[in-house]
Amino acid sequence: MIVVMKTGAAREEIDEVTRTIESHDLHAFLSAGEERTVIGVVGSDVERVAHVASMPGVEQVIRVTKPYKLASREHHPDRTRVRVGNVEIGSGRELVVMAGPCSVESREQLQRTAHWVKREGATVVRGGAYKPRTSPYSFQGLGLPALEMLAEQREQTGLPVVSEVTDPGQVELFERYVDILQVGARNMHNFVLLRAVGQSRKPVLLKRGLSATIEEWLMAAEYVLSSGNSNVILCERGIRTFEPLTRNTLDISAVPLLRELTHLPIVIDPSHGTGQRSLVRPMALAAAAAGADGLIIEVHPDPPRARSDPDQSLSFEEFGDLMDDLRRLEFLRVPGAAAEPATADGAGSVEELRTRIDEVDSEIAALLKERTRLALDVARARGTDVHGHDVARERELVDRATRGDTGAMTTEELGIVFSAILRASRSAQRRQAAAGLVPSSGPRPVGTDPAAPAPAVAEPQR
Ligand code: PEP
Ligand code: MN
Numbered sequence: 001m002i003v004v005m006k007t008g009a010a011r012e013e014i015d016e017v018t019r020t021i022e023s024h025d026l027h028a029f030l031s032a033g034e035e036r037t038v039i040g041v042v043g044s045d046v047e048r049v050a051h052v053a054s055m056p057g058v059e060q061v062i063r064v065t066k067p068y069k070l071a072s073r074e075h076h077p078d079r080t081r082v083r084v085g086n087v088e089i090g091s092g093r094e095l096v097v098m099a100g101p102c103s104v105e106s107r108e109q110l111q112r113t114a115h116w117v118k119r120e121g122a123t124v125v126r127g128g129a130y131k132p133r134t135s136p137y138s139f140q141g142l143g144l145p146a147l148e149m150l151a152e153q154r155e156q157t158g159l160p161v162v163s164e165v166t167d168p169g170q171v172e173l174f175e176r177y178v179d180i181l182q183v184g185a186r187n188m189h190n191f192v193l194l195r196a197v198g199q200s201r202k203p204v205l206l207k208r209g210l211s212a213t214i215e216e217w218l219m220a221a222e223y224v225l226s227s228g229n230s231n232v233i234l235c236e237r238g239i240r241t242f243e244p245l246t247r248n249t250l251d252i253s254a255v256p257l258l259r260e261l262t263h264l265p266i267v268i269d270p271s272h273g274t275g276q277r278s279l280v281r282p283m284a285l286a287a288a289a290a291g292a293d294g295l296i297i298e299v300h301p302d303p304p305r306a307r308s309d310p311d312q313s314l315s316f317e318e319f320g321d322l323m324d325d326l327r328r329l330e331f332l333r334v335p336g337a338a339a340e341p342a343t344a345d346g347a348g349s350v351e352e353l354r355t356r357i358d359e360v361d362s363e364i365a366a367l368l369k370e371r372t373r374l375a376l377d378v379a380r381a382r383g384t385d386v387h388g389h390d391v392a393r394e395r396e397l398v399d400r401a402t403r404g405d406t407g408a409m410t411t412e413e414l415g416i417v418f419s420a421i422l423r424a425s426r427s428a429q430r431r432q433a434a435a436g437l438v439p440s441s442g443p444r445p446v447g448t449d450p451a452a453p454a455p456a457v458a459e460p461q462r
Contacts, residue, residue, distance in 0.1 A: 001046040002062040002074050003039040003053075013057025014039070020055065024048050027226065031076045040075045042226055066261075068218040070225040071232075076263040082203045082231045084160040084179050087123045089203075089233055089294050090265030095331045096294035098124035098162055098267070099319060102309040103131050103139060104146035112301050114153040116316045120323040121332055124180070125150070125159050126296055130166045131308055132186045139307040147177035154179070162205055162296075168196035175202055185210050185237055185272070188220045198227020205267065205296075207235045214254060218262060233265045234258060235296060238273035247275020247312070250283050255290040267294035271312045277303065280314055281322045288331040297322070368421065375425040376432055394422050 003017055014030070014037055021028040026043035036059070041049060053061040064074050082089045089096045099117040104110045104127040114125045129146030131139065142149075150161040160179035165171060166187060174181055180203045187193050188209035197204045204224050208217045221232050236255070238248025250273030258266050268287035270280045284295050300306040300313040314322065326332040348356075401418045402411045409417075 001041040001050070002064055002069075003041060004059045004062060005037045005039065005057050006059045007036045009037060009057035013055070017052050017055055017058060020052055021049050029070055029075070029225070029230075031230075033076070033078050038075060038077070040070050042069050066218075067215065068222040068262075070230075071218045071221045071262045071264060073261060073263055078263065080230070080232075080263045080265060082233050082265055084124065084203055085158075087160060089267070092293075094333055095288050095292065095326065096124060096267075097122040097323070097326070097332070098126050098294060098296040099299045100126035100161075101128070101300050101306065102271075102298045102313060103128040103141050103307055104149055104163075105142070105307050107149050107152070109301060110146075110149050110153055111156070113299055113316075114157050114159070116301075117299055117319065118157045118159055120320050121327070122297075122323075123159060124294075124296075125153055125157065125161045126182075126298075127153075127161065127163055128308070129163050130170070132164070132166055132184050133308070144173070147174070151177040165193070165197065168193050171196045171200055175200055178202070180205050180233070182235075183207060183220075188212055188217065191223055194220055194223035195227045198224040198229045200229060202229075203231035203233060204229060205233045205235050207237050207269070208239065208251075208254070210240050210248070212239070214257060214261070221262070221264060233267055233294070234262070235267045235269055236273070237269035238275075246279065248273055250274055250287075252283070252286055252290050255287065255292050259291060265293040266291075267296055268292045269296045271296070271298040271309065271314075275309075275312050277312055277314060277318065280312065281318070281325065284322055285325060285329065285331075288326060288329070368424075371421070372425055372428050375429055379429040379432060397422070 003021075005014055005017070017039060018028045018030070021039070021041050024043075026041055026046060026049060029040035029042065031038045031040065050061060052058055062074055064072050066072050066074075069075055079090055079092060081091050087096055097117075099113075099120075099122040101109060101113050110127055113127075117125065127146065127150050129141050129143055129150065131141035133140060147163065150163055153159075154161045161177075162180035162182050163174065163178045164182040164184045165174045166184065171181065181197045181200060182205040183190075183193060183197060185207040186209075188207060189212070206217070206221055206224065208214075209220070212220070217234065221234060224232050236251055238246075238250045241249040243249055250268070250270060252268070255266050255268065258264070268284070270283035270287060274280060274283055280297065284297065287295060297319065298309055298313040299316065299319045300310070301316065303310050303313040303315050306313045323332065327334055398415055398418045402414045406414050
């Protein structure tokens with residue numbers, strides 16, 4: 001049952017309603033919204049206090065038919081924003097990206113990853129210290145030393161850290177080292193653990209159970225909320241279905257559905273949700289488009305060598321590409337130019353360097369136009385050739401461009417650029433051929449080439 005107080009209800013009126021509820025051995029959860037205060041009543045047979053509807057300051061009493069009460073939108077019409085350090089999850093303004101290794105493996109591995117993900121724009125670092133593994137023979141996590149390393153990275157990067165707590169007895173220890181307590185999918189139904197994290201002041205990232213319905217998941221959240229912790233973040237991480245080609249089936253529809261049902265922020269984990277590196281980026285983008293408040297992504301300096309979840313961990317480069325896409329699509333804010341420091345070595349300010357890059361880009365564009373014009377001339381001069389690109393010449397061109405000093409680019413990167421230029425030239429030639437300027441076979445029809453001289457004989461008059 002929800003007791004909705006009138007706008008501007010007096011403090012004493014709110015206190016009186018609360019006292020009445022508690023005198024019946026029921027719990028009263030206050031939620032002060034922007035406009036009015038709402039009191040959630042939980043316990044058995046809440047109808048015993050239905051009479052508070054006529055108390056001073058009370059606007060109405062709403063019966064919540066859903067089994068989850070405190071997690072419901074009725075209880076808390078405004079969306080909950082969970083604050084961790086400088087990060088706000090559920091603000092509705094920006095996507096929060098949490099990233100880091102599946103497991104903390106060493107100080108160096110965590111340090112490199114944490115610094116990299118921060119550089120790319122992540123604002124929370126993840127890392128497993130106690131790993132819930134299917135096999136007792138698999139790597140179980142470094143335990144306490146991993147928590148110490150996480151706390152050290154929090155100091156170094158200034159970013160909050162999240163790690164999974166697997167045992168109610170660990171909660172106090174975790175409170176000393178991490179900023180967000182993660183309850184893993186395998187523990188979503190561990191009610192003792194849910195109550196234990198519910199008594200903590202730290203925010204809780206509650207993962208959906210492997211085969212939990214959305215309602216069961218919200219009931220798990222209700223355990224945490226009703227134990228006194230209102231900072232719950234829901235995390236969809238895929239559920240077990242009959243589909244064997246992905247590790248789990250990532251339920252992105254959970255995002256808009258939960259928006260209707262609950263006020264709690266929603267984070268998507270496309271790493272565990274798919275189990276495959278190549279699927280992480282598209283599903284992360286889909287989650288952002290569906291309105292998720294955040295993403296949690298596994299990143300490793302050398303994914304094939306990761307001690308847990310190597311197949312789904314992104315390399316640094318792959319993570320960078322994902323973050324670029326999120327920025328391009330404006331799910332992430334582009335850092336302001338004012339925040340960027342000028343270069344220390346006298347090479348010029350960021351602004352000056354960018355101006356120079358713009359100039360170089362214009363030169364490249366002009367050169368590409370000139371190159372394409374020449375390629376079209378070649379096609380025209382070649383005339384009736386079938387489609388005859390000189391493949392050997394093209395290969396030689398790419399070889400030449402990537403030989404010797406390639407500057408800051410790798411051979412592979414330069415190869416990609418030149419292959420793309422060649423492909424664009426070939427497309428232009430084909431377009432020209434298709435437009436009839438260069439017939440793909442047979443003699444060129446008279447008058448189809450604007451560059452050709454006018455026909456010597458005038459067309460007969462009609
Ligand atoms: C994890 O995030 O490290 C993890 C084990 O995830 P899940 O509980 O979703 O399997
Ligand atoms: Mn993992």
